[in-house]
Amino acid sequence: MCALLIGPFPANLLPPLMPIPVMGGSVSAGFPSPAEDWVEDRVDLNRRFVPHPEATFFFRVCGDSMVSPIAERSIPDKATLIVDRSREAKHDDIVVAILNDEFTVKRLYRRGNRLALIAENPAYPPIVLNEEQELSIWGVVTAWIMEPR
Numbered sequence: 001m002c003a004l005l006i007g008p009f010p011a012n013l014l015p016p017l018m019p020i021p022v023m024g025g026s027v028s029a030g031f032p033s034p035a036e037d038w039v040e041d042r043v044d045l046n047r048r049f050v051p052h053p054e055a056t057f058f059f060r061v062c063g064d065s066m067v068s069p070i071a072e073r074s075i076p077d078k079a080t081l082i083v084d085r086s087r088e089a090k091h092d093d094i095v096v097a098i099l100n101d102e103f104t105v106k107r108l109y110r111r112g113n114r115l116a117l118i119a120e121n122p123a124y125p126p127i128v129l130n131e132e133q134e135l136s137i138w139g140v141v142t143a144w145i146m147e148p149r
Helices: 045-049
Strands: 006-010 019-023 039-044 056-060 080-084 094-099 102-111 114-118 135-145
Touching: 039 045, 094 114, 102 135
Parallel strands: none
Antiparallel strands: 006 056, 019 039, 056 080, 080 135, 094 102, 094 135, 102 114
């Protein structure tokens, strides 16, 4: 299993518009319900997830350090991260950082003078930074995409 992120891959500066239909109503995750046969709206995923194309990059996750027992916080192996370099990282943001000349993705812990990178997977200990270590926050993860298979 690899331990590094794969990327960065830049976002297209002039992405073509690609409006995708947004269906009205909701979809049942329990018992089937009749589908509505009308489109409520259209959304362009570039506009939704890439507000700053010149500062947006994609990374492919490699490893399980961000797999969490809490589903909404879990980033699986092979997920694609959308990373915005124009955003300032705050406490509890998921960030792509450069530590020891390698990219890593972790949750940022910043309280007072304490700085740490926290994995979502409890099997990985926090990386508590000291004055001798050099950390560079490369960008803030704004979303991730994963394929169901």
